[in-house]
Amino acid sequence: MSTKQLSDRIPVSTQVKEPLRVGILGFGGLGQAAAKVLAPKQEMIWVAAADQKGYAYQAEGLDADRCASAYRNGESLAYVEAIGVPSQNSIEDLIRSAQGVNGYFLALPNLPNTFMADVARLFIRSGWRGVLVDALKRTSAVEQLLELQAEFQASGITYMTGCGATPGLLTAAASLAAQSYAEVHSVKITFGVGIANWEAYRATIREDIAHMPGYDVEKARAMTDAEVEALLDRTNGILALENMEHADDIMLELAGICDRDRVTVGGVVDTRNPKKPLSTNVQITGRTFEGKISTHTFTLGDETSMAANVCGPAFGYLKAGTQLHQRGIYGLFTAAEVMPLFVR
Structure with missing residues (x-):
């Protein structure tokens, strides 16, 4: 059976018509692994990333090795030649500068324990609409996001929380x-x-x-x-x-x-x-x-690493969240409520 025949048999509801344009917030070990996971994918293109000191955006797609090398040399994506931008408000500046990003994986440390909820508020205030996915660990951090349920719905954001390995x-x-x-x-x-x-x-x-x-x-x-x-x-x-x-x-x-x-x-x-x-x-x-x-x-x-067991599910949930978002379904969802979709 040809690849074309095989793809014809995949339900339309699980297909991605156009590659999703994806951003990664945080570019430590987990963020860099996430970029490598995305590299061979056809249904997602990695176009945006931010760390504490800066961000990088390229509409046609970022190169994982190039970004990782720049990060190692300068400890920031700001040092990616030609496209890196230094910033003290890197997440806000990236949201404003990166056009057409469908979803972000928040590969961020939740330190302090309010940090992920604070990042979520940045997206809400910005007017951005799309899908956010995190790999949060703590119960209390998820409870903070639950308090934002109405704001996610009103803002047109579909937020998938606890979508790593555990939780996830x-x-x-x-x-x-x-x-x-x-x-x-x-x-x-x-x-x-x-x-x-x-x-x-x-x-x-x-x-x-x-x-x-x-x-x-x-x-x-x-x-x-x-x-x-x-x-x-x-x-x-x-x-x-x-x-x-x-x-x-x-x-x-x-x-x-x-x-x-x-x-x-x-x-x-x-x-x-x-x-x-x-x-x-x-x-x-x-x-x-x-x-x-x-x-x-x-x-x-x-044989599966922590990074593989976190990043793979995170992008599977991002794909599932995108389909919810396209149907006008916004708000907060967890990994126990929605089945992730495999990203080809």
């Missing part, structure tokens, strides 16, 4: 697996992350540290790189995290799957070894209509 891919798996049960007793998410060098994901590691006993978001945010390294030296590069404040709980509660107190999230991050310290999985335990107690387990392949 594993939350969606739990929502699907729950269908076997008359009652869900527990959802247990356990993740393993391996990275060779913590400095490639500084913001993500600080967010993880914020979940450790004796730390919070502000304390983790204020830590210098030297202080982070000293902490990792004491733990041999391992961060063991238990009973985290993770938005999987509120997302599953909003979807009517189970009360949030039945959801637990924890895991192990190895900051000195790319091999996962343990397999990432979600276990959903419940009672069937026959009265049987059973557990479904969904396990991610150890």
Whole structure:
């Protein structure tokens, strides 16, 4: 069967007629990985990006390697030759300058804990209309976005929250697996992350540290790189995290799957070894209509990186959010409510 014949059989509702023009906010480890994920895609073109010190925009598409090289050399997209722009208000300036961007992936650290909601307000005030996707972790951060529901709807913004790995891919798996049960007793998410060098994901590691006993978001945010390294030296590069404040709980509660107190999230991050310290999985335990107690387990392949398991779903949800937006459906949605669509 030819590619043409195959594409003819794909439902029209899942096809993208014109490539979506996509922006990435944040260009650390996750943002750079997102750019690489987009590079081979035909249904999405990466055209805009911003970091703390500047932004880059190119209507015909940005080059991931070129931007990453400039970022490494100057620690900002402002140094991308010919198209980089220094800015102290990079997100606002990019929104205003980049015309025709259909959606943005917010690959931003939520430090402080109000940051993502503040970024969302920038889009609302700007008059921009389109799709926003984040990979938020904390329950309290999602609750702040819920307070903006009416403003998203009035502004013509379709916002997809918690669309990374966890929350995100594993939350969606739990929502699907729950269908076997008359009652869900527990959802247990356990993740393993391996990275060779913590400095490639500084913001993500600080967010993880914020979940450790004796730390919070502000304390983790204020830590210098030297202080982070000293902490990792004491733990041999391992961060063991238990009973985290993770938005999987509120997302599953909003979807009517189970009360949030039945959801637990924890895991192990190895900051000195790319091999996962343990397999990432979600276990959903419940009672069937026959009265049987059973557990479904969904396990991610150890070969898939954190970046692959975050960025892939994020763009799948961006595509799904775009189809909602095109139908005039605006507001806040979570990864447990909408099925992501594969981006070709």
